[in-house]
Amino acid sequence: MADDTGLIGKPAVRIDGVAKVTGEARYASDEPVPNPAFAFLVTSPIASGRVRSIDQTAARAVPGVLDILTHENVAGEITPPKAPDQGKTTTTLESDKVWHDGQIVAVVVAETFEGAREAAHRINIAYDVQPPAASFDSPGAQEEPRKLGPEKKDPVKGDFATAFAAAPVKIDARYATPTQHHNPIELFTTTCVWDGPKLTVYEPTQTMYGLKAGVAKQLGLDPANVRTVSRYVGGAFGSKGMLTSRTAWIAIAARRLKRPVKLVATRDQGFTIATYRAETRHHLQLGATPDGRLTALRHEGWEVTSRPSGYNVGGTDTTARMYACPNVATKVNIVHADRNTPGFMRAPPDTPYMFALESAMDELSYALNLDPIELRRINDTQTDPIDGKPFSSRSLMKCFDQAAARFGWAKRNPKPGSMRDGDWLIGYGCATACYPSNIGPAAARLSLTPRGKAVIQLAAHEIGTGAYTTIAITVADRLGLKLEDVKVVLGDSDLPPVPVAGGSNNAASTAHVAAKACEEIRAKLAAAAVAANDTPFAGLDPATLKVTAAGLVGPGGKREPLDKAMARVSGGPLEVHVENAPEGLKPGALAGLYQGQADMVRGTARKDVTAFAFGAQLVEVRVHARTCEVRAPRVVSAFAAGTIVNPLTAYSQFMGGATWGLSSALHEATEVDPRTARYVNDNLADYLVPVNADVGSLEVIMVPEEDNRVNPMGIKGIGEIGIVGMNAAVANAVYHATGRRIRELPIRIEKLL
Amino acid sequence: MRPFSYERASDVQRAVIGGRETRQGQTDAPVQFLAGGTTLIDLMKLDVLRPARVVDIKGLKAAHASIEATPQRLRLGALASMAATARHPGVLRDYPVIAESLQLAASAQLRNMATLGGNVLQRTRCPYYRDTSWAECNKRDPGSGCTALKSFNRNHAVLGVDDSCISQYPGDFAVALVALDAAVELTGPTGRRMIAFETLHRPPQGKPNVETTLMPGEVITAFEVPAGPWTRRSLYLKIRDRSSYEFALSSAAVALDLNGGAVRQARIGLGGMAYRPWRAKEAEALLVGRPLNEGNAMAAATAALAGARTHGGNDFKPELGRRTLVRALLQAAAMEA
Known part of the structure; x- marks a missing residue:
């Protein structure tokens, strides 16, 4: 069911674009509430210990201070939230215990933001400090293998040890990635409003129903009494994909005051009150034949997490499946430290783990004296190497070939350090990108008026990806309407549920439910039309009728105005409420959707096929021969990701991913002070992300791909894949430029001096 | 941020009267001058500067x-x-x-x-100065200690420092x-x-x-x-992690007066390296009368960084500083001036 009717696959500007650039779009903290009080968080300057005493005298004396919440007056009022993996996590005001740097230890509420901030600065808290463990190798950090389960398996195949021992060519190397924070420009805000027993939470989120269910559980409320609203999100990248501890405390503050309370946490607080990408370490072992065929692959990973949480991303699920290799072993370990609990961040498993695999593949290409693209061609496969299922589609080498042609890869002199422009050393590097194709259950309400105007409503998430537009495109396409005749309402938990906007499932999940709703409307009109006597369609097969703006259309150009066709089934607008459960979904997943759960059909865990989107990323770097600064003037990426609903916003997603990849490879790192386990550079001046001048030519090729096995509409997710290959592509290019293999990100001047 | 009173000085006499308590630029001075406000307001919001009075001198x-x-x-x-x-x-x-x-x-x-x-007068970007939750900072709270000595200090100074403070002068x-x-x-x-x-x-x-x-x-x-014969043949080279909108990891201000191939006079300033704006007179002296080639530039750069003291995270800085200066000198020598 690829695009045959029109709008799917045609570039369309965002239907919410004007609202966004004129300020009309309401982000959560923009929602007007009556007479709000303002909250300011007080966070701990220590990473481990206990709150000994809290002196509120000076804070209480600040004019306009209304309330101060601490563990002394609100302990026990909430159930702590769960970690991103639904396990245990750190807590806040439930007790005097401090688990990590920047933990919320008090919430000040005042008549003004400024008053709350001043009072927060005047609270004096004394702590009993324990020496903290900051990260890997810190005294007191505890390492253990991760716990395995149905969605956490260590892929294994054949006999790695024997094959590696016998391999004529070997790579054995260790890699590391740093702590990273998402830093969406929209800060972490929460506004809570009570109306009797009913609570409304305005908070930017990627999980309307998850937030609703989570807050209800924390506060012991009937979920029916909790409404979450998040019509637009100003950047999320995973950071707004789960409940954090702040929400319940703002709700309690509002309940105590009997007045709406608004929190806009500061940039530095965002580093510690939400989640992040934890630092990782990797041990990669590759064995190959002299002609480049992989015979053995072992990938062991280590990831930092908080003391109580077992959260891990475990990207071996991806790396074990990347290339044809008969002998595979994997393992993932977690290291508990005195840190906040990490969470989802754009391609959570794939970004760090593919850095290790794709760097090792590059090292292998030099050991074999093979072009790195050719090495990938030799080991390309249409079959999942772990369980033997076919890939639903895999166009990896098409991506490499098209990207290489556009990039001018043929001009590359394979010898490291051989290409130069004046004082600048030039390097070309490449890597594979991939991301599993996931789809979840979803529900929607669609109405169509006799004049051909449609309104679709669902609790989906616009996190900057263009969700309003892809949903409108789908409805317009299926009902034969113009894009401007479709209104899309999202971001409210009073609407039918969709899964968390994570795992790149959003476009596939929402497009399928929207298309299903359209089909239901069409089927109703068609069934009534063929059964009636006053139509040109009497007695026809209802499947042959289509809805268009001009009306119901049948074979041979027969048509009937829409108002007439609709009068037969409803007095006015026709409304349908549909649910879509993709094939292969776990039983109960649809019901769970309404409880805020997010069971999806995952591309790595299907019975019929293994489903991934693939891509190739090629980078040119320039390294100054004397002062060693690294610049990346040119990136060409090619992706094959099935049906592209809106090529315009898809291009933005791919481009944004590649940009972030440059950032990840060259700029970003949260510095964790080893002595205090505190984040040092918790602001956008010191946490480096690229500026415009750092991003030169950035080309994206969308390789056409039809995949009728991944899902009926052939849609693979595209939100995350754009970042996945970049870390390694940049590092590989730096090696090619300089002959220096940098195995620890980010690649900064001091590593090349 | 704390409440403060605000006054506008329309001329320099009023500014001087209003500013009687500005002291010598101390963080805890009760009066601060406000011009562009690009550092002052940030630091007030961060609760680092808490002036009772702000005298606006934009007038x-x-x-x-x-x-x-x-x-x-x-x-x-x-x-x-x-x-x-x-x-x-x-x-x-x-x-x-x-x-x-x-x-x-x-x-x-x-x-x-x-x-x-x-x-x-821009204040240092030392993260321990700019965040009051770090208890030890001699610049902000005299006698409390220096966090940077023992914590993350990648972009801290290596010249002109002592054990009381290794913060870097951030300006160009x-x-x-x-x-x-x-x-x-x-x-x-x-x-x-x-x-x-x-x-x-x-x-x-x-x-x-x-x-x-x-x-x-x-x-x-x-x-x-x-004015001098060296000012036209001058340049500023700034090395940093990204291409724009970032403080220097290392920088060099170089001005040369050349006599044929030889240096008649040189002026050298270093940024990203020092506690305060840094003049490298030893390096200047070494260059006078000599041709500006790689070897002499390196000798000058070595002299410029001879007094560097590092603290772990910034161990790379002397080498980067030397390379920056060599590059700047050779680039200035090649200028058409």
Whole structure:
């Protein structure tokens, strides 16, 4: 069911674009509430210990201070939230215990933001400090293998040890990635409003129903009494994909005051009150034949997490499946430290783990004296190497070939350090990108008026990806309407549920439910039309009728105005409420959707096929021969990701991913002070992300791909894949430029001096 | 941020009277001058600066923002914006090192707001100074200690430091000024005086909270840069992790007067390396009378960084500083001036 009717696959500007650039779009903290009080968080300057005493005298004396919440007056009022993996996590005001740097230890509420901030600065808290463990190798950090389960398996195949021992060519190397924070420009805000027993939470989120269910559980409320609203999100990248501890405390503050309370946490607080990408370490072992065929692959990973949480991303699920290799072993370990609990961040498993695999593949290409693209061609496969299922589609080498042609890869002199422009050393590097194709259950309400105007409503998430537009495109396409005749309402938990906007499932999940709703409307009109006597369609097969703006259309150009066709089934607008459960979904997943759960059909865990989107990323770097600064003037990426609903916003997603990849490879790192386990550079001046001048030519090729096995509409997710290959592509290019293999990100001047 | 009273000074006399309690630039001085506000307001929001009174001196713009280039010197009004100075034709033509130091600083928005006087007094970006949740900071809280000595210190200073403070002077423009023997005009309670720019910023000497040699109430009203045969052959090289909108990891302000292949005179300032705007006179002296080749440039750079003291995270800085200076010297020698 690829695009045959029109709008799917045609570039369309965002239907919410004007609202966004004129300020009309309401982000959560923009929602007007009556007479709000303002909250300011007080966070701990220590990473481990206990709150000994809290002196509120000076804070209480600040004019306009209304309330101060601490563990002394609100302990026990909430159930702590769960970690991103639904396990245990750190807590806040439930007790005097401090688990990590920047933990919320008090919430000040005042008549003004400024008053709350001043009072927060005047609270004096004394702590009993324990020496903290900051990260890997810190005294007191505890390492253990991760716990395995149905969605956490260590892929294994054949006999790695024997094959590696016998391999004529070997790579054995260790890699590391740093702590990273998402830093969406929209800060972490929460506004809570009570109306009797009913609570409304305005908070930017990627999980309307998850937030609703989570807050209800924390506060012991009937979920029916909790409404979450998040019509637009100003950047999320995973950071707004789960409940954090702040929400319940703002709700309690509002309940105590009997007045709406608004929190806009500061940039530095965002580093510690939400989640992040934890630092990782990797041990990669590759064995190959002299002609480049992989015979053995072992990938062991280590990831930092908080003391109580077992959260891990475990990207071996991806790396074990990347290339044809008969002998595979994997393992993932977690290291508990005195840190906040990490969470989802754009391609959570794939970004760090593919850095290790794709760097090792590059090292292998030099050991074999093979072009790195050719090495990938030799080991390309249409079959999942772990369980033997076919890939639903895999166009990896098409991506490499098209990207290489556009990039001018043929001009590359394979010898490291051989290409130069004046004082600048030039390097070309490449890597594979991939991301599993996931789809979840979803529900929607669609109405169509006799004049051909449609309104679709669902609790989906616009996190900057263009969700309003892809949903409108789908409805317009299926009902034969113009894009401007479709209104899309999202971001409210009073609407039918969709899964968390994570795992790149959003476009596939929402497009399928929207298309299903359209089909239901069409089927109703068609069934009534063929059964009636006053139509040109009497007695026809209802499947042959289509809805268009001009009306119901049948074979041979027969048509009937829409108002007439609709009068037969409803007095006015026709409304349908549909649910879509993709094939292969776990039983109960649809019901769970309404409880805020997010069971999806995952591309790595299907019975019929293994489903991934693939891509190739090629980078040119320039390294100054004397002062060693690294610049990346040119990136060409090619992706094959099935049906592209809106090529315009898809291009933005791919481009944004590649940009972030440059950032990840060259700029970003949260510095964790080893002595205090505190984040040092918790602001956008010191946490480096690229500026415009750092991003030169950035080309994206969308390789056409039809995949009728991944899902009926052939849609693979595209939100995350754009970042996945970049870390390694940049590092590989730096090696090619300089002959220096940098195995620890980010690649900064001091590593090349 | 704490409540404060705000007053506008319409002329320099009023500013001086309003500023009687500015002390010598200490963080805890009860009065702070406000010009562009690009550092002051940030630090007040962060609760680092808590002035009881803020004296807004933007009104001095009318009388103290002109830029005059004469054959003898360049005079820059202290209230001139960084942006206006950077695009002034006389500055661009005859003092490229000054124009470049300004162009490569901050962002376009900040350069439009920030004044030259405020820029040279920009406070350190040391994260332990800028975040009051770090208890130990001798610059903010005298006697409390220095967190940077034992914590993450990748971009901390290696020259002119002591155990009381290893924070880095973050600016670029001041590095050009110190290289070019600039003077600074101060107007205060006892009138007007000129001092060498080099003496404006104090070394830490165990008291890093006292940042300048300003007398209480003194306002910077102008800078004067003497013209010399070296100012046209000058440049500012700034090395950093990203291409724009970032403080230097290392920078060099270089001005040369060449006689054929040999150096007649050299002026060298270093940024990203030092506690205060840094002049590398030892390196200048080594170059005089010699051809500017790789070997002599390296000898000068080695001398410039000879006194470096590192603390782990910034161990790479002396090497980067040397390479930066060598590159800047060779680049300046190759200029058409």
